[in-house]
Amino acid sequence: MAYNGHPHLKTPNFDALAAEGVRFDNFHAAAPVCSPTRGSVMTGRTPNRFGCFSWGNTLRPQEVTIAEVLKSAGYRTGHFGKWHLGSVQKDSPVNPGNSGFEEWISAPNYFDLNPVLSDQGRAVPFEGDSSDVTVDLALKFIRKQAEARQPFFTVVWFGSPHAPHQPLESDRALYEGLDLTKAQQNFYAEITAMDRAFGRLRSEIKDLGLRDNTILWYCSDNGALPKVGSTGGRRGNKGKIYEGGLAVPALLEWPARFASPKMVKLPCVTSDIYPTLLDVVDVTVPNQPVLDGISLLGVISERDKEREKPIGFWDRGKKGIQTPSKLWMDELLAAQKEGREPNDPARLNPDAGVIGEPEPSNQFPGHAAWLDGQWKLHRIEDPQTHDVTWELYDLEADPKESRVLFAEQPDRLPAMQEALNDWLKSVVKSLNGGDYPKGL
Numbered sequence: 001m002a003y004n005g006h007p008h009l010k011t012p013n014f015d016a017l018a019a020e021g022v023r024f025d026n027f028h029a030a031a032p033v034c035s036p037t038r039g040s041v042m043t044g045r046t047p048n049r050f051g052c053f054s055w056g057n058t059l060r061p062q063e064v065t066i067a068e069v070l071k072s073a074g075y076r077t078g079h080f081g082k083w084h085l086g087s088v089q090k091d092s093p094v095n096p097g098n099s100g101f102e103e104w105i106s107a108p109n110y111f112d113l114n115p116v117l118s119d120q121g122r123a124v125p126f127e128g129d130s131s132d133v134t135v136d137l138a139l140k141f142i143r144k145q146a147e148a149r150q151p152f153f154t155v156v157w158f159g160s161p162h163a164p165h166q167p168l169e170s171d172r173a174l175y176e177g178l179d180l181t182k183a184q185q186n187f188y189a190e191i192t193a194m195d196r197a198f199g200r201l202r203s204e205i206k207d208l209g210l211r212d213n214t215i216l217w218y219c220s221d222n223g224a225l226p227k228v229g230s231t232g233g234r235r236g237n238k239g240k241i242y243e244g245g246l247a248v249p250a251l252l253e254w255p256a257r258f259a260s261p262k263m264v265k266l267p268c269v270t271s272d273i274y275p276t277l278l279d280v281v282d283v284t285v286p287n288q289p290v291l292d293g294i295s296l297l298g299v300i301s302e303r304d305k306e307r308e309k310p311i312g313f314w315d316r317g318k319k320g321i322q323t324p325s326k327l328w329m330d331e332l333l334a335a336q337k338e339g340r341e342p343n344d345p346a347r348l349n350p351d352a353g354v355i356g357e358p359e360p361s362n363q364f365p366g367h368a369a370w371l372d373g374q375w376k377l378h379r380i381e382d383p384q385t386h387d388v389t390w391e392l393y394d395l396e397a398d399p400k401e402s403r404v405l406f407a408e409q410p411d412r413l414p415a416m417q418e419a420l421n422d423w424l425k426s427v428v429k430s431l432n433g434g435d436y437p438k439g440l
Helices: 014-018 036-043 066-072 132-145 168-173 182-207 271-279 326-336 411-429
Strands: 023-024 076-082 105-106 116-119 124-125 152-157 216-218 250-251 261-263 310-316 366-374 375-381 386-394
Touching: 014 182, 014 216, 014 250, 036 066, 036 271, 066 076, 066 152, 066 261, 066 271, 076 124, 116 152, 116 326, 124 261, 132 152, 168 182, 182 216, 216 271, 310 411, 366 411, 386 411
Parallel strands: 023 261, 076 105, 076 152
Antiparallel strands: 023 250, 105 116, 116 124, 216 250, 310 366, 366 375, 375 386
């Protein structure tokens, strides 16, 4: 973002919110890729708990989602844009409608110019930049709720920026004449288009008289892309458990509660969104599965000087599942014109709720980490030999995670190792279905 010091990006609307609202400068995606992080937003849980290991993985129907909770509390719920937590066909158990959204116009994955989207299961073509299209749809929903004086919860998930970057030429032209590759120009142009759409969303919320008591919360779903993105010098990129793959921009506005600008330095994570919103509306969920996130109201108000519990991460190294959004949506449109409905299981996810053979509770293959204040412990287990390597960093002194500090922290290490291992056991228990009432 430009407000973070990027030398070329033009993000005036995000910059304005960063200056006027709550700016999180230590915010993390729950996973270093998109679908798992989106699952954490929906549930308040680390995504391995419900088997959402990588991109293209789904929610489980057994999970309690923030849309379901707010719907039960009297909010109208809408989802617009990229879903990537399951199907967008009407017969799927994990489409947005079966995940708590009363109105939805969504895509199974990212989408670019002139997209075909699913309007509650019906394929509809749209024209224009993907971010503009997404906000147009969200605003139509918001205007309707405003006119009815109806509380609403709207999830707006942009399809951009995502490769292949296909911006409007007018947006790309803003970056001509700079020492940039064509790929960088296209990438930055998509971010500028998203910024423009976000600015329209924020402006209309104000024009509708809703600004003071509407929470507007923005964040990204994973760290920066290699070659075209910028991590601000952090180690790693998208797909990695190091800070370059997890640290993301995040901004919040709620003038009625937080009237003056604030900058939050404590670690926060996308799993915090669910419990924060439950705290806001004062809702208790019966049989709530284990939460990994916390309410951030105390952190934002500076009542809490430290985060009440650490943040765990775990990338099991499982491959993603192809979700070719454009191909599938074009085919859905063509099929529905002929009166047919594709029934490919890969597109419907009929078995999303099936829990497979129990996973062992003493092996945690892949790369896990435990973020406790300024300290970050890495646990890297070889999936073949199960040999474990540990790394400990002081992010305050070493944000690039370049200097392992075992010798300097002999007392800290065992406690953090034990805490991370206990958390991993808890995650596996959830993964094996231990959080769900019998019969689900």
